[in-house]
Amino acid sequence: MNTKSAHEFLNRCFLPEETIAFLLRRENPASTTQRIVRLEQAIAPRYLAWLRYENHKGANVYVAANPLRAGSRKRTKDCIAEIRHLYLDIDVDGENRILTLMESEAVPVPTAILSTSPDKYQVLWRVEGFGFEQQENTLKLLAMTFGGDSACTDRNRVLRVPGFRNCKYDPAHPVTVEYPNDCTYSPDDFRLDDSLLGSGQVVRGIARTYPTSKNTLSEQDWAWAVHHLSLGVDAGELTAMLASRRSDKPNPLYYAQRTIDIASARLSLTEGAAIEDVIAMLEDRRSGEVSAVLCSSRAREIASTAQRMIARAKFISLHNPKENHHATA
DSSP states (O other), X not given: OOHHHHHHHHHHHSOTTOEEEEEEEEETTEEEEEEEEEHHHHTSHXXXXXXXXXXXXXXXXXXXXXXXXXXXXXXXXXXXXXXXXXXXXXXSSHHHHHHHHHHOSSSOOOSEEEEEETTEEEEEEEBOSOOHHHHHHHHHHHHHHHTOOTTOOOXXXXXXXXXXXXXXXXXXXXXXXXXXXXXXXXXXXXXXXXXXHHHXXXXXXXXXXXXXXXXXXXXXXXXXXXXXXXXXXXXXXXXXXXXXXXXXXXXXXXXXXXXXXXXXXXXXXXXXXXXXXXXXXXXXXXXXXXXXXXXXXXXXXXXHHHHHHHHHHHHHHHHOTTOOOOOOO
């Protein structure tokens, strides 16, 4: 458990003196505890230590995505002070759907991406200028467009907190976070199809998995990265080349770093490297580019992603030996 990661996340999400709500939920026996505190109390070492203790004892740790009105005692919709975030829960085909979202021109680059459990993510955009109804309609459109959980569209929704563990799994899964961007967005930055709201159409399939043939640019990038890494070309050089090639991306450097790092992690694991050695390699590679806390959590998330890709490829090969499977970054 890493309370430094939790501290950074809460500081990024909320402003000084704002009121925020924590939810602690135990699986066995089932129980919930809610605490409403000011940000300054929440990020104090003693409070984070208490959350870490509760998490160690089996409580999942969540925080409301939006600040509450001062003096609130509950976390109802009426208690929300303002809209601070848009969010999307991706619980199916997570890696491919994150890639689809990152390539989309309909939404900006997310502010944060939380890895909450194997192949499941929570995506956040920090925003301003959204009314309550406008936010909830946008959340529904995000879920419909990118295959997210349609139940996670309330303004009083809670999110997992990085640095703690998801206790629904045995062993518990560490919740990690990446920060692809540090922008604050407005409603005009989200160009989603409003007509979907009145259609009653279920379009989770829009967040597609990629075809087996290498038709997309991203698949070509993946094959290019794997080929050159296997030849021993320097990862830093490849990152710069790929970022330059893909200037069409909203964040070319983030895309290039993630593609090269996942590809090299997968190659290393396939060649028999221990996952801790792969994590150390990724941390060393990006240590001068991102903060120490983010670098560590990012390296673990990428190594775990590469590990799952290998396991998924083996599973498909075993059960579908004739299928020409291709895993994307």
